[in-house]
Amino acid sequence: xxxxxxxxxxxxxxxxxxxxxxxxxxxxxxxxxxxxxxxxxxxxxxxxxxxxxxxxxxxxxxxxxxxxxxxxxxxxxxxxxxxxxxxxxxxxxxxxxxxxxxxxxxxxxxx
Amino acid sequence: xxxxxxxxxxxxxxxxxxxxxxxxxxxxxxxxxxxxxxxxxxxxxxxxxxxxxxxxxxxxxxxxxxxxxxxxxxxxxxxxxxxxxxxxxxxxxxxxxxxxxxxxxxxxxxx
Numbered sequence: 001x002x003x004x005x006x007x008x009x010x011x012x013x014x015x016x017x018x019x020x021x022x023x024x025x026x027x028x029x030x031x032x033x034x035x036x037x038x039x040x041x042x043x044x045x046x047x048x049x050x051x052x053x054x055x056x057x058x059x060x061x062x063x064x065x066x067x068x069x070x071x072x073x074x075x076x077x078x079x080x081x082x083x084x085x086x087x088x089x090x091x092x093x094x095x096x097x098x099x100x101x102x103x104x105x106x107x108x109x110x111x
Numbered sequence: 112x113x114x115x116x117x118x119x120x121x122x123x124x125x126x127x128x129x130x131x132x133x134x135x136x137x138x139x140x141x142x143x144x145x146x147x148x149x150x151x152x153x154x155x156x157x158x159x160x161x162x163x164x165x166x167x168x169x170x171x172x173x174x175x176x177x178x179x180x181x182x183x184x185x186x187x188x189x190x191x192x193x194x195x196x197x198x199x200x201x202x203x204x205x206x207x208x209x210x211x212x213x214x215x216x217x218x219x220x221x222x
Contacts, residue, residue, distance in 0.1 A: 033209065033210075035210075041214075042199060042212035042215055043155065043210075043212050045211070048208075056208060056209050058209060088152075098143045098160075098210075099145070100210060102147075102154040102155045102156070102157075104153070105153075
């Protein structure tokens with residue numbers, strides 16, 4: 001069965017640079033969620049989109065923005081990167097219910 | 112106090128025995144409850160969800176929910192070494208909404 005696709009899988013950036021993470025949800029899934037998981041931490045909700053509209057917002061820094069496109073894929077844009085942004089970033093998708101299926105994640109390292 | 116509390120472990124269980132994982136939550140309005148399994152460096156994998164009070168069984172896994180006590184648990188029967196992972200409890204107010212995770216319980220199955 002098709003799963004959530006995330007790209008890139010690994011990303012290394014310098015402080016103050018920008019990064020764009022991409023997420024392709026499971027086909028027919030209409031809701032996309034972004035989570036950040038720091039080392040030894042639980043996943044923290046950042047932002048979600050339902051039918052291309054922002055549906056909820058969590059602890060997402062103002063330096064980050066996201067959107068969902070007409071083909072339902074989503075992008076998380078991160079600017080002025082800081083060392084503390086180093087983490088695993090997961091995208092999850094769901095359809096109708098709240099059973100969220102996670103992608104493999106993007107490991108972001110900020111040097 | 113975190114919204115979702117779990118014993119961080121580590122919890123060690125002999126192979127073939129029953130592993131019991133517990134979770135409490137603070138928001139009485141929570142409607143959806145999930146258990147995710149996460150291997151080190153990998154994404155959370157949905158293994159059980161439960162919406163109603165009582166027990167729900169799926170193979171070797173049983174989820175139990177008691178909304179009056181704000182308590183949800185996961186039992187793993189006939190534990191296998193491959194069950195060794197961190198188990199994350201996640202809670203959501205209702206459908207299509209963000210998940211709030213506990214810090215996870217690290218489970219080790221001893222051969």
